[in-house]
Amino acid sequence: MPFIDMHCDSLMTLFYEDPDYADLYDSKYTAVDFKRMAAGNVMAQFFAIFVIPSDRYDMHGIRPVSDEEYIQTLYDYYCTNLQKHEELIGPAANADEVMKNYQSGRMSAILSMEDGRAVDGRLENVKRYYDMGVRAMNLTWNAVNCFGFPNSKEPSIMERGLTEFGKEAVQYMQDLGMLVDVSHLSDGGFYDVADICHKPFIASHSNARSLCPHQRNLTDAMIYTLGERGGVAGLNFGPEFLNADIQCPDSTVELIAEHAAYMKNKGGVQCVAIGTDFDGIEGNLEIKDCAGLGVLENALRKRGFTSQEIDQVFYLNVLRVMEDAMK
Secondary structure (H helix, E strand, O other): OOEEEOOEOHHHHHHHHOOOOOOOOOOOOOOOOHHHHHHOOEEEEEEEEEOOOOHHHHHHOOOOOOHHHHHHHHHHHHHHHHHHOOOOEEEOOOHHHHHHHHHOOOEEEEEEEEOHHHHOOOHHHHHHHHHHOEEEEEOOOOOOOOOEOEOOOOHHHHOOOEOHHHHHHHHHHHHHOOEEEOOOEOHHHHHHHHHHOOOOOEEOOOOEOOOOOOOOOEOHHHHHHHHHOOOEEEEOOOHHHOOOOOOOOEEOHHHHHHHHHHHHHHHOHHHEEEOOOEOOOOOEEOOOOHHHHHHHHHHHHHOOOOHHHHHHHHHHHHHHHHHHHOO
16 A cells, blocks of 8 residues: 655755765665665655754754755755656656656655745745745744744743744745645644635644644644645654653554544544654654554554545545645
8 A cells, every 4th residue: 555654854864874975765874765665665755854953963063054055965865866766766746746656656755844944034935945846844843933933832932823924925835836834833823824725734744632742743623624624634653742641752553543543533534644754753663664654554444444544544635635735
């Protein structure tokens, strides 16, 4: 059964661990690479350019670079690897291109961006990233930026939403055909996005807050709203987004299926998808990499998912959103 995964941080991991060779075919550093994607029957993978915070350079002993140099470096990794392995995988900018690749026996790579701070309050930068191939953007990461306010443990921050530029930019992204991604966004920002969007939007790697109280997860009302608007939330495999005790380091297939069933109940099966967050998560992961996604099928069946519903979660829901919101 094919899969679409809406979020991984593998390009960032190459920057930290393998900057010169930057191999995405058979990498010993990443949980996602082309060889294991093929083994795991991955139809399409969203590869995020995560615009890392400045303290990450010191943390990893790396020479600091500007956001633009960093983005270009990760973009070069992406393009070089796709060109090198074009018989196996190709870029895709919409659902039609994903299906054309799939029908020709190739997987698809979709470029996304995590943290819109590099947009720097300029719509021309949104267009520039779109022209590079970016087809989804997390508006924020964990700090305030030109789009608005992030998820936070502080209620005064969590209730604040998009800036005036952020509201304009969200409308512009929808008009362009770039997916608006609310994972990492504040609660207030989520509802601002819901008010503005006339096409589906996504939470690429967020689970249910009622089951796991991490502030990055979605409330029941958010899950309902996302489903009502035709959007999807990608099941995050990180332990801190799965467990009632967010300090628990264990990520199990059963926990992932529990969140899937809960989200199906609150928003409908049409709002549930996959967003592993591979290479951005740590812990005792039962599903360790993209080759192991198939074990989730039986866990979902035990939770009452039909074959058709499993197809929806694994790939059909994301294809529908891409058809509805991407040009």
